[in-house]
Amino acid sequence: MPSKGLPLLLPQKRRLPLWLLVATSLFAVAWGGNQFTPLLVMYQDLDDLSTGAVDVLLGAYVLGIVPALLVGGPLSDRWGRRPLMIPGPVFALIASVLLAVGAASPTVLFIGRVFSGLGLGLGMVVGGSWIKELSMAPYDPSADDAAGARRASMSLTAGFALGAAVAAGLAQFGPWQAATPYVVHMIVALVGLAAALMAPETHSRQAEPARLVDDLRIPTAKHRRFLWVVVPMAPWVFGCAGSAYAVLPGVVSARTQGLDIGFSGLLCLVGLGCGFILQQLGKRFDDVRSARAVVVALACTVPAMVCAAWASYTLNPWLAVLAAAMLGSSYGLLLVSGLQEVQRIASPKDLAGLTAVYYSLTYLGFFIPAALAVLNSWMTYQVMFVGGGAVALLCLALVASFYRKHLPNAGPANGAEAARA
Numbered sequence: 001m002p003s004k005g006l007p008l009l010l011p012q013k014r015r016l017p018l019w020l021l022v023a024t025s026l027f028a029v030a031w032g033g034n035q036f037t038p039l040l041v042m043y044q045d046l047d048d049l050s051t052g053a054v055d056v057l058l059g060a061y062v063l064g065i066v067p068a069l070l071v072g073g074p075l076s077d078r079w080g081r082r083p084l085m086i087p088g089p090v091f092a093l094i095a096s097v098l099l100a101v102g103a104a105s106p107t108v109l110f111i112g113r114v115f116s117g118l119g120l121g122l123g124m125v126v127g128g129s130w131i132k133e134l135s136m137a138p139y140d141p142s143a144d145d146a147a148g149a150r151r152a153s154m155s156l157t158a159g160f161a162l163g164a165a166v167a168a169g170l171a172q173f174g175p176w177q178a179a180t181p182y183v184v185h186m187i188v189a190l191v192g193l194a195a196a197l198m199a200p201e202t203h204s205r206q207a208e209p210a211r212l213v214d215d216l217r218i219p220t221a222k223h224r225r226f227l228w229v230v231v232p233m234a235p236w237v238f239g240c241a242g243s244a245y246a247v248l249p250g251v252v253s254a255r256t257q258g259l260d261i262g263f264s265g266l267l268c269l270v271g272l273g274c275g276f277i278l279q280q281l282g283k284r285f286d287d288v289r290s291a292r293a294v295v296v297a298l299a300c301t302v303p304a305m306v307c308a309a310w311a312s313y314t315l316n317p318w319l320a321v322l323a324a325a326m327l328g329s330s331y332g333l334l335l336v337s338g339l340q341e342v343q344r345i346a347s348p349k350d351l352a353g354l355t356a357v358y359y360s361l362t363y364l365g366f367f368i369p370a371a372l373a374v375l376n377s378w379m380t381y382q383v384m385f386v387g388g389g390a391v392a393l394l395c396l397a398l399v400a401s402f403y404r405k406h407l408p409n410a411g412p413a414n415g416a417e418a419a420r421a
Contacts, residue, residue, distance in 0.1 A: 017134075017140065018134045018139050018140070018199060018200060019131045019134035019135050019139070019140060019148075019151055021195045021196070021198050021199040022081075022085070022127050022130045022131050022134060022195070022196065022199045023127075023131055023151060023152075023154075023155035024155075024191065024192055024195035025085060025088065025089055025123065025127060025192040025193070025195045025196040025199075026088075026123045026124070026127035026128070026131070026152065026155040026156060026159065026192075027155050027156075027158055027159040027162075027188075027192065028089050028092060028123075028159065028185075028188050028189050028191060028192025028193075028195075029088045029089055029091075029092045029119045029120045029122070029123035029124075029127075029159070029189075029192060030120060030123065030124075030155070030156045030157075030158070030159025030160050030163065031092075031159040031160075031162060031163030031166075031185055031188050031189075032092035032093075032095055032096060032116050032119060032120065032163065032185050032188075032189060033061060033092075033116050033117070033119070033120035033159075033160070033163070034159070034160040034161075034163045034164045034268070034272075035096075035163040035164060035166070035167035035181055035182070035185055036057070036058065036061075036099065036113065036116065036167070037058060037164050037245055037246055037264070037268060038164050038165075038167055038168035038171070038245065038249070038261055038264035038265040038267075038268050039167060039168070039171055039181070039261065039264075040054045040057075040058060040246070040249075040250075040264065041249065041250075041253065041260040041261050041264055042171055042177060042178065042261050043057070043103075043109070053106070056110075056370060057106065057109055057110060057113055058113075058246055058366075058369060058370070059366055059367055059369070059370050060110050060113035060114055060117070061113040061114060061116045061117030061120065062117060062363050062366055062367070063114050063117060064091075064113070064114040064115060064116065064117025064118035064119075064120070064121060065117040065118070065120055065121035065124075065359075065360075065363055066117075066121065066360050066363065067118075067121070068117065068118045068119075068120075068121025068122045068125070069121045069124065069125045069356040069357075069359050069360045069363075070216070070356050070357070070360060071216070072084050072121060072122045072125050072126055072352075072356065073125040073126065073129070073352035073353045073354075073355055073356030073357075074216050074218070074350070074352065074353045074356070076125070076126045076129065076203065076352045077129075077203065077349060077350060077351070077352045077353055078205075079205050080201050080203050080204065080205045081126055081129065081130040081133070081201060081202055081203050081352075082196065082197075082199065082201050084122060084126045085122060085123070085126040085127055085130060085196050085199075086193065086196050086197065087118075087119075087122055088118075088119045088120070088122035088123040088126070088127065088192075088196070089119060089123075089189045089190070089192035089193040089196060090119070090189075090193060091115050091116075091118040091119030091122070092115075092116060092119035092120070092123075092185070092189045092192070093119075093186055093189040093190065093193070094112075094115045094119075095112045095113070095114075095115035095116040095118075095119060096112075096182040096183075096185045096186050096189065097112075097182070097186065098111055098112030098115060099112040099113075099116075099182045100178075100179045100182035100183060100186075101179075103178035103179070121359070123156075124156065124355075124359050125352055125355050125356040125359055126352060127152065127155075128148075128149075128152035128156075128339070128352075128355050128359075129203075129351050129352040129355055130199065130202060130203075131148055131151050131152045131155070132148030132149065132152065132343060132351065133148070133202035133203065133351075134148075134199070134200075134202060135147040135148040135151055136148070139200070139202070144283065145288075146283045146286050146336075146340050148343060149336055149339035149340045149342075149343050150279060150280070150283060150336055152339060153279050153332070153335045153336040153339055154276055154279050154280065154336075156335070157272050157275050157276045157279060157331075157332060157335070158276055160241075160268075160272050161268060161269055161272030161273055161275075161276060163185065163188075164245065164265055164268030164269065164272070165265050165266075165268060165269040166181065166184060167181035167184075167185075167265065168261050168262055168264055168265020168266070168268065169262065169265060170184065171261045172259065172261040172262035172265070173262070177261075216353075218350050218353040218354055218356075218357055219350065220345050220346050220347065220350055220353075220354045221353075221354060221357045223345050223406070223408070224402075224405070224406035225341065225345055225402075225405075225406040225407065225408060226341070226342070226345055226354070226357075228398070228399070228402040228405070228406065229291045229294055229341060229399050229402055229406075230294075230338055230341050230342060230345075230358060230361075231361060232395040232398050232399055233294050233297065233298055233334055233337075233338060233395060233399060234338055234358060234361035234362045234364070234365075235361060235362065235364040235365040236297075236298065236301055236330070236334055236365060236392060236395065237331055237334045237335050237338065237362035237365055238331070238362050238363055238364075238365035238366045238368075239364075239365030239366075239368045239388070240301060240304060240327040240328070240330045240331040240334065240365070241271065241272070241275070241327065241328065241331040241365075242365060242366050242368050242369050243305075243308055243327055243368060243369070243385070243388075244267055244268075244271035244308075244323070244324040244327035244328050244331070245264065245267045245268040245271055245272070245324065246369040247308075247368070247369050247372055247381070248267055248308065248311060248312075248320045248323060248324055249263060249264035249267055249320075251311070251312050251315070251320070251381050252311065252312075252315050252316070252317050252320045254315060255315055255316070255317050256317055263317065266321070267320065267321065267324040270321055270324045270325050270328065271324040271325060271327055271328025271331065272328055272331070272332075273328065274324075274325045274326075274328040274329045274332065275328040275329060275331045275332025275333075275335070276332060277329075277332070278328075278329045278332035278333050279332045279333070279335065279336045285297075285333070285337070286337065286340050288344065288407075289404065289407065290403050290404050291341070291399055291400075291402065291403050291404075292403075293333070293336075293337035293340060293341075294334075294337045294338065294341065294399050295396065295399055295400055295403065296333060296337070297330060297333035297334040297337045298330075298334070298392060298395055298396040298399060299396060300326070300329055300330045300333060301327075301330040301334070301389075301392040301396075302389045302392050302393050302396065303326065303389075304323065304326035304327045304329070304330045305327075305385050305386070305388045305389035305392060306385070306386065306389050307319070307322060307323040307326050307327075308323040308326075308327060308385040308388075309381075309382040309383075309385035309386045309389070310323070310382070311323045312380070312381035312382040312385055313380075313382040335362070338358055338362070339355070339358070342354050342355055342358045343355075344408045345408050372384055
């Protein structure tokens with residue numbers, strides 16, 4: 001039930017959709033989360049770090065994301081959206097300060113990445129739930145059922161894409177390459193904080209909350225639809241994205257010397273830009289009576305992995321751009337289709353909690369770049385990408401076998417029903 005206050009005082013005709021305020025805050029933390037990615041080559045040059053070391057720094061923010069997701073979601077269901085969302089851009093701001101001053105210290109960079117993860121984790125789970133609630137009556141009665149998932153995923157992807165592109169451009173061609181990208185993001189984070197402060201609360205604080213340990217339990221995570229449709233596809237979300245902009249730039253780096261940072265930023269922009277466009281088309285594939293959208297997304301993942309293998313074999317930068325476009329398209333379809341499934345399965349009481357579980361599973365895919373860097377001692381990248389395509393095909397077959405099974409009831413299932421479904 002929405003809280004009293006700002007929403008009731010707003011005029012009937014609003015020029016700015018309320019969901020856009022939260023989307024701005026989510027955009028800001030996503031910008032901070034991904035601005036580091038195209039700068040990996042820069043840190044290898046500045047600090048003489050190995051590929052494995054920079055991949056560890058890339059994945060370090062998962063250490064902040066996962067706790068923020070798993071705790072922030074249930075706590076926002078308990079205390080409301082705003083109290084848990086406001087720290088997101090604050091953590092993102094702290095992260096940029098640390099990254100700006102810590103270019104020569106891997107330890108400071110590591111801590112900065114963890115803060116980036118904390119901000120992004122809160123933004124993803126709390127902001128995504130908040131956008132969903134602001135995309136429904138009484139805030140936006142004209143929105144379709146999938147609008148919340150689509151708006152949240154597009155805000156996230158836009159932040160990822162522009163954050164990476166701007167950071168790469170400034171580091172490649174601007175002054176103070178190790179600091180300027182983060183200074184720009186500090187301004188973006190402050191705007192995101194202001195937007196979160198202005199957005200109306202949609203989830204009332206629980207008057208008589210249960211034990212915290214009970215709130216951390218998410219019954220709908222046991223829903224068979226979640227286990228057999230969402231879980232197999234979730235790691236591919238950032239598995240595809242990470243392959244596009246964290247693996248391919250290094251694979252073809254011998255052909256892009258002198259423009260390494262800019263090319264990395266280009267792959268980020270192309271991949272995530274394609275993902276952003278495909279997310280707008282996601283509602284055309286969505287079907288409440290089947291897993292069609294997830295199946296389509298996984299079906300796109302298989303040839304994308306094959307194209308990445310082809311680019312790895314030829315070391316052709318233009319093939320790498322094509323592979324990034326295909327992988328980014330898969331990422332976009334996977335992210336939004338998974339969110340749509342989650343929002344149908346979850347009840348209002350644990351929407352943020354189940355979203356947190358989903359995002360935690362998606363971020364397992366962010367360990368793929370580091371894993372591939374380790375495995376590269378035994379096998380080539382083209383072999384690993386072909387293997388990835390084969391695994392994606394198996395996941396596709398699994399999801400397809402549950403195409404119309406264990407569908408949520410009309411309307412979100414409640415926790416008890418979901419556990420038994």
